[in-house]
Amino acid sequence: MQPVLPTHVPASDHALYREKVEKFFKLFEALPLSPPFDLNDPSQMEAYDLVVVGSDEVWNLAHPWYSYCPLFYGDGLKAKRLISYAASFGNYQASWGLDKDWANKLFQFDHISIRDDNSSAIIEQALGFKPEMVLDPCLQFPIQYEKRAIPHRKTPYVALYGHNFSEFFISEVRAWADREQLPLISIGYRNDWADENWLTADPHDFANFIAEAKAVVTNFFHGCVFSLINSKPFVCETSPYRSIKVQGLMTKLGGEHHLITADSPTEVYNARLSEPLDSKIQERIEALRAQSNAYLDAALAPKLLALS
Numbered sequence: 001m002q003p004v005l006p007t008h009v010p011a012s013d014h015a016l017y018r019e020k021v022e023k024f025f026k027l028f029e030a031l032p033l034s035p036p037f038d039l040n041d042p043s044q045m046e047a048y049d050l051v052v053v054g055s056d057e058v059w060n061l062a063h064p065w066y067s068y069c070p071l072f073y074g075d076g077l078k079a080k081r082l083i084s085y086a087a088s089f090g091n092y093q094a095s096w097g098l099d100k101d102w103a104n105k106l107f108q109f110d111h112i113s114i115r116d117d118n119s120s121a122i123i124e125q126a127l128g129f130k131p132e133m134v135l136d137p138c139l140q141f142p143i144q145y146e147k148r149a150i151p152h153r154k155t156p157y158v159a160l161y162g163h164n165f166s167e168f169f170i171s172e173v174r175a176w177a178d179r180e181q182l183p184l185i186s187i188g189y190r191n192d193w194a195d196e197n198w199l200t201a202d203p204h205d206f207a208n209f210i211a212e213a214k215a216v217v218t219n220f221f222h223g224c225v226f227s228l229i230n231s232k233p234f235v236c237e238t239s240p241y242r243s244i245k246v247q248g249l250m251t252k253l254g255g256e257h258h259l260i261t262a263d264s265p266t267e268v269y270n271a272r273l274s275e276p277l278d279s280k281i282q283e284r285i286e287a288l289r290a291q292s293n294a295y296l297d298a299a300l301a302p303k304l305l306a307l308s
Contacts, residue, residue, distance in 0.1 A: 042076035051079035060090030074108035094121035111299035116248030134292035159213035
């Protein structure tokens with residue numbers, strides 16, 4: 001169990017992370033899931049009229065867990081039609097190029113959509129066309145969160161989501177929270193610089209927790225996404241692994257000023273964590289929702305038989 005790589009997880013946290021994982025699996029059971037099959041043996045899967053691949057880093061050839069998975073590139077899928085939604089190459093950079101054999105697999109898709117400029121560049125270079133740009137599903141389909149009691153909550157509070165933050169970032173955020181007399185509560189992962197850590201939260205807890213927060217501090221893509229959904233003031237430290245996705249999202253929405261680097265002055269932290277979210281960002285989200293809906297309407301529409 002290594003949820004905060006490269007940081008070591010203390011033995012005292014193992015049971016807490018186990019409880020969190022068990023909550024996730026219990027919630028998975030409530031979803032309308034198709035029968036499971038081995039990713040390396042899709043011959044066991046049922047046949048479908050259409051399969052959607054995505055979202056997120058399904059095509060990341062540098063991913064530590066499932067890089068070079070032929071299934072995500074369409075191989076062996078029992079489907080009459082194949083589309084992608086908000087697919088991403090993650091931290092696999094466009095400058096590295098896409099091997100011809102892996103590029104050719106993507107020609108199996110009837111429609112391709114991606115979520116970031118880096119992925120768009122890879123597809124355009126490898127396949128010769130510009131794919132559709134769509135929103136992350138969490139932004140595309142607004143979430144109606146379930147109001148819940150938050151254990152030991154101090155109100156108001158600042159939500160902290162992520163791990164392995166840089167010292168410069170920790171120092172500025174900690175100083176701001178102390179000045180504002182707001183407790184920092186870390187959800188999902190241990191951060192010893194927080195006032196409190198809540199490691200056992202499930203997805204519904206998380207959605208409620210972000211929605212009720214005064215502000216959000218993160219270095220995760222979905223930390224940004226849930227801040228945007230709830231129109232929360234927030235800052236995001238750009239980390240090497242997630243920088244492509246995070247920068248792509250915020251550039252697409254005109255929210256680059258929420259991204260923090262080592263050169264960001266104290267005034268930027270103060271403004272981003274205290275001021276309301278720019279209304280133009282929400283306007284851009286609405287425009288991209290319409291664009292994403294148009295893609296889905298076209299991609300999911302039944303294929304008409306050509307008349308001879």
